[in-house]
Amino acid sequence: MASRNAVRRALAGAVVVAAAMTAALGGATAASAHDSLVASSPAEGDTVSSLSEVRLDFSANLLGADGGNIVIVVGPDGRHYEADCAALAGPTLTLPVALGAPGDYSVEWRAVSSDGHPVSGVIPFVYSGPNVSAGAETSPCTSAAGVAEAAAEPESVGGMSGLTLGLLLGGGVVVLIGVLIVVILRTRTRED
Ligand SMILES: [Cu+2]
Numbered sequence: 001m002a003s004r005n006a007v008r009r010a011l012a013g014a015v016v017v018a019a020a021m022t023a024a025l026g027g028a029t030a031a032s033a034h035d036s037l038v039a040s041s042p043a044e045g046d047t048v049s050s051l052s053e054v055r056l057d058f059s060a061n062l063l064g065a066d067g068g069n070i071v072i073v074v075g076p077d078g079r080h081y082e083a084d085c086a087a088l089a090g091p092t093l094t095l096p097v098a099l100g101a102p103g104d105y106s107v108e109w110r111a112v113s114s115d116g117h118p119v120s121g122v123i124p125f126v127y128s129g130p131n132v133s134a135g136a137e138t139s140p141c142t143s144a145a146g147v148a149e150a151a152a153e154p155e156s157v158g159g160m161s162g163l164t165l166g167l168l169l170g171g172g173v174v175v176l177i178g179v180l181i182v183v184i185l186r187t188r189t190r191e192d
Contacts, residue, residue: 035060035091035113040123042107047126054095054107061090064112071095072139075127076103079135086141098133102126 039057042048054071062069071086071093083096086109093111105127110120 034115034117034119035062035111036119037109037111037121040107042123042125044123045125047128049127049129051097051099051127051129054097056093056107056109056111058091058093058111060114062088062093062111063114063116064088067141068112068118069093069110070141071107071109072141073097073099073105073107075100075105075135077101077135079137080139081105081133081135082140083133084140099127099129099131100133100135101131102128 035058037056038059041053041055042051054073056071069086069088071082073081073095075081077100079100081097081099083098086093086095093109095107099105103126105125107123107125108120109123110118113119
């Protein structure tokens with residue numbers, strides 16, 4: 001009877017460890033989810049005859065109010081058509097624009113996800129309205145040059161969060177194996 005109690009106690013310990021592991025892993029997974037773009041104006045592929053502001057709506061409040069979030073608008077001539085820097089309000093980025101000749105434009109954006117990871121994308125659209133700006137060689141926002149590189153970079157889903165997950169998983173498995181060894185040893189000792 002004594003050995004059965006010992007086994008039960010050890011098994012209960014193992015269950016607690018497994019539950020704690022699951023909770024830790026669940027938390028890590030939830031925390032590492034990136035925010036995504038849920039809507040934009042203009043939307044991808046839209047044709048617009050006038051545009052004074054680009055608006056990007058994300059799935060959660062973004063981080064990096066100080067220059068971490070960048071939006072640029074590039075025209076068919078490769079020139080910049082931002083009228084100012086992007087402004088952040090909660091989950092929404094807005095950018096005042098003044099467009100030039102009609103043609104193919106693209107919104108290029110980089111945002112700091114609420115989990116701290118950068119996310120980025122490109123939204124092509126067509127402009128069919130009047131030429132209201134000559135555009136500019138460069139962005140009025142100094143750090144906007146990095147947006148093209150950021151857009152080209154693959155998203156770093158792994159990195160620290162992957163490593164942390166691996167360590168958690170590895171540590172949990174080691175603890176579980178340890179508990180099982182103790183259970184087996186105790187059982188054997190009592191039976192001998
Ligand atoms: Cu992330």
